[in-house]
Amino acid sequence: MADAPDIVDLTITNVAHGGVFVARHEGRVVFVPDTLPGETVRARLVDTRKKSFWRAETLEVLDASPDRVDHVWSSSSIERDPRDRAGGAEFGHIALERQRRLKADVLSDALVRFGGLDADSPLTRVAVEPTPSDEGGDGLRWRTRVSLHVDEEGRVGPYAARSHRVIPVDDLPLATTEIADAAPLHDRLQGATTVDVVASTDGVLVAVDGAASTGALHERVGDRMFSLEPLGFWQVHREAAELLSAAVASAVDADRFDATAPNLDLYGGVGLFAATLADRFGTGIRVTTVEAESSATDHAAENLVDIVGARAVTDRVDRFVRAIGREGDLARYRDATVVLDPPRSGAGTALVGELAALQPAQIVYVACDPVALARDTKALRSSGYELASVRAFDLFPHTHHVEAVAAFSRSGDRRS
């Protein structure tokens, strides 16, 4: 068989999960970055090993979408050789409004294809909401955490998309101004491998190879201060913690909330959503945060000290939930509210099934991956839960990422 030609002209038909777009070449799906539906691009086929799909890189736009704009980060521009385009702003060439519609399409499509929802269900028609300050804004200067890499010559920068090649850059336009100013973009850090730059209420911290100059950082959400490890998990957009906390608070159905039930904040980090529940329903509530990192749990215990019935547990969520099941004390959980905020891979079908077996009154799922949310939605729906609401937020402008908050209630329960 003759080799396929390297360079092809492709017409883009759709957006796919993961920040790439879909074209077809000789009947085969080709995933292409740096483009938009409706565009025709000249592209180089770069991965043709798989039978089911190939990958290509965009070299030139032959017929541009009206939603194409100059890239917000010149270091990622299509004018550059694909190998030299900085990663991390893969939607930066798209008008913000259109970025949000594309993210909504990916979420809707996932809920239908993997979540089993009807295509015409109103629950699949989710609008991706901007944060208050990004409304009408440019979607820049929001990142409070940036991880950079150092190459063998000591140059500091982000990786190129889908690569471990360090790209030296002059600016970090998605990062807050303090971070962009503090990042050692022009230094030579020979022998180092990573640089993390973190902005918190304590100022900006620059950590080379994970070495932080402080024991803890602090973040404010409303009237609450949270302490956390310098490089520990915290929501990345400067408005994310406040916005997600409000979204979780309003996703919880007050009629189903029982302050005396063993309520859970799973994948709890330093206790953000346990505090959300207490701020909405009073500091007399019972709530347990479960988190795998013991250092985060220590901070959670400190952060939740005013909540009389709060407990912070270090455990893997799957082990914790399985242990409840083994204890046979399931009845206590029938009145519980569960908030869960798993990492990108989602909670997983097995854990979701075990959680559903506890039959909590309601589950609020905070998701940073639409497909993982959709798969877990399917598992919850087949274990006796109904999807009651979904909201989505543009907490990662100019990237393909989207955050969603989904509320589930036990099927057959009636609101009182």
Ligand SMILES: C[S@@+](CC[C@H](N)C(=O)[O-])C[C@H]1O[C@@H](n2cnc3c(N)ncnc32)[C@H](O)[C@@H]1O
């Ligand atoms: C997306 S973060 C959410 C943290 C917290 N809800 C917040 O908003 O700040 C996910 C958290 O889950 C923790 N984690 C990851 N896998 C876990 C597991 N299997 N069991 C318990 N915690 C886990 C991580 O350490 C991280 O703190």
